[in-house]
Amino acid sequence: MSQIQSSEPAPLDKLRHSCAHVMAQAVQELFSGTKITIGPAIENGFYYDFDSPHRFSVDDLAKIEKRMLEIVKGNHEFKRFELTKEESRTYWAQRQEPYKVEILEGLEGPVVSHYTHDTFTDLCRGGHSENTRDIRHFKLLSVAGAYWRGDEKNSMLQRIYGTAWFSKAELDAYLTQLEEAKKRDHRKLGQELDLFSIQDEAGPGLIFWHPKGGLVRKIMEDWLRAELLRRGYHLVFTPHVMQLKLWETSGHTGFYAENMFSPIEIEKTKYQLKPMNCPGHILIYKSALRSYRELPLRLAELGTVYRYEKSGVVHGLLRVRGFTQDDAHIFCRPDQIESEAAACIDFAKAALKKFGFEKFKVELSTWDPLTPKNYAGAAQDWARAEGALVNTLNRLGIPFVRMVGEAAFYGPKIDVKLVDAIGRAWQLTTVQFDFNLPQRFGLEYVGADGQRQQPLMVHRALWGSIERFFGILIEHYAGAFPFWLAPVQMKILTINSELASYAQEAAHSLKERGLRVEVNDGADTLGAKIRNATLQKVPVLAVVGKREKEALSLALRLRGGQDLGAIKNSEIPAKLQELLGSDWN
Ligand SMILES: [Zn+2]
Ligand SMILES: [Zn+2]
Incomplete structure (x- = not known):
């Protein structure tokens, strides 16, 4: 259902919204007592919000998908029909769909449109695909909670998200992108x-x-x-808090009020935590005649x-x-x-x-x-x-x-x-x-x-x-920041504890020359140290053995796997600069 859009939706949005109808049909068939609410197309897909006695899990998605596939293969046409508001109210009340009755209250005009395919009907402005056979490349993705009309005072609904595309290639590419995005999730990598x-x-x-x-x-x-x-x-x-009256002058207390923290009162004057920097800069502009x-x-x-x-x-x-x-x-x-x-x-x-x-x-x-x-x-x-x-x-x-x-x-x-x-x-x-x-x-x-x-x-x-x-x-970057941006540019790893002081000296001299270097001279094996530094996505690993210590050098290896061999400490910055090109700084 999509009563909000005023212009004709894009073909892909029609497809996705049609897929939401098919999903709603499947869900109502499989889980009795489920009430329908809204199911719009969104960026890259669609969702439908349900009020159901059944608690949906990810395991239910495959079952719903299976039924959806059967429905779309039935080659059902999406047909539009109109009812007066009164007729529609009776229709949805008889079907015991309270959310539809409520939506109807908010709609203007004497008649409202409905779309129907197979056994499923929704109160809906459209548009839709012509036939369920147009919906072939879809996948259900996740389940989440959502308040009715986005308001936490209302009942909690269950939202099922899905995606749908014109071709299998597009669907596959999108699913691959989702997988890749999951691996790169900044919340996971940030930790x-x-x-x-x-x-x-x-x-x-x-x-x-x-x-x-x-x-x-x-x-x-x-x-x-x-x-x-x-x-x-x-x-x-500029200050982080300024008097509320400044935000009245700027108009933010009007058109921006719902995005602001509540004012703070001090010495009977209200102050506002700044939601924007503009008024502060304006006061600087105004501090002199320009x-x-x-x-x-x-x-x-x-x-x-x-x-x-x-x-x-x-x-x-x-x-x-x-x-x-x-x-x-x-x-x-x-x-x-x-x-x-x-x-x-x-x-x-x-x-x-x-x-x-x-x-x-x-x-x-x-x-x-x-x-x-x-x-x-x-x-x-x-x-x-x-x-x-x-x-x-x-x-x-x-x-x-x-x-x-x-x-x-x-x-x-x-x-x-x-x-x-x-x-x-x-x-x-x-x-x-x-x-x-x-x-x-x-x-x-x-x-x-x-x-x-x-x-x-x-x-x-x-x-x-x-x-x-x-x-x-x-x-x-999937957490692998380029050399110039990496918080730790080089990790020096010792083969045994006797090399610790040499590793620290080498690190010290490289730090003096502007490199961000850490040393791992702990008791772990070299293999464990390499694994750890690799997981930390450090751009350059530097291994210290007896031979490196004697030659005042480090054996370098780049994050991509490229082995540079032993390089004299004094030559390391120049060598890296030459190798890294624009990644150097
Ligand atoms: Zn619809
Ligand atoms: Zn501004």
Whole structure:
């Protein structure tokens, strides 16, 4: 059932939603007393939420799939029919489907559509495949709990997830990707590699960066800060709590309220934990009268923000309650829009490429010119900003998809999605125009003609959130960070305890030359030490035996298995630099 979509769904969504109907039929046949609720198509698949006396387990999925296969082979047509709301109410009440009756209450119009195939009927807007025979390549994936209408005050339902594709090849490729993703799960690797944790005692969605994860973060931040300075940004720091009235001026207490932590009261004044960095940067802009000659003014902050997410939806590093944005706000003149947008995109490409991402998808979200009342800013502002973004993308030769009506109410934006090592797309970079905040805060600059003008404002984040980007990086590299980013670049392993002091000396001299080196001079066998360092995905293993000690050398082996033999300690950095190329730093 899908009463929400207003436009015709894509063919693959129709297929997936049809598959959800077939699954619902199979489930109702196999598990009597099961009530149906909703079953939409989602990204890569579909689900259906059931209220059932039976507790579904993963073992039930094969049984349901088997029945589904029989149903689809029956070549049943999906037929649409309409009932008046009254008729539909009677129909669903007779069938003892209370959720359908409840859904019906919320629907507008005198008639409602239904879809039926074989013995199954659903209250549903469609669309659907023509025939069950179109559904051949599907798989049920998992079972999860879900509250009716996403509200924890409502009853807990059971959700069965599945996926469906046009061809077997696509289904197989997707299932392989899922398997691969499971192996790379950043929550699992984060624990195995001791990178970060989330602690029950502290609360959900709050990240603890352990020493090794913290080191990776420092390297990421160092790269970014150097690049920001090189590209003409100023680094700023702003408070984590600011008076609530500031968020009233910005409008966040209105349109953003449900994403914010509750205010804190101190000395009879309410303060707000910041969900965004924008107002802080605006106050810095406003701290002086700006001249047109100072623009563009680019203020950047690795700004930690706190947002309310339901405890049930937080997920590892990907969806959290506290995170640090690589945020910047650019205040500029209208004649600078194009060059600033181009510079942002160039920066984004550099920031993603450095971390091993070569493939991108770009989307341009524009307003819906038919409903100008829904947006802040004048039509000419929108036209100018959109024109500048389109010109920029065209000039850079970047293909993009235009998403009409997808812009935020305050301005058009460019989104960059990257494609990771196993083909998944992640939304990261956003370059967002804002016609709203400069007006709300009364921002000004003195133009060349001595007149006060309003600057344009651009919000931009490249990685988005450092936590989330780190999670994506862990999965992209499957925990095997390139040499320049690895928290431990080299592990020195001793063959026996007599070599411990030599190993420590060698490590010390390599550390002095900037390498991140650890020593394992414990009592384990060399085999065990190698296994352990391999599991830790250390890029370079260095074995020390008697011969290496005598020659003041280490026997090196790269993570990929390449044996470099014994190399004199003094020559190791140069040798690695030569071998590793762009992975060196
Ligand atoms: Zn349907
Ligand atoms: Zn912002």
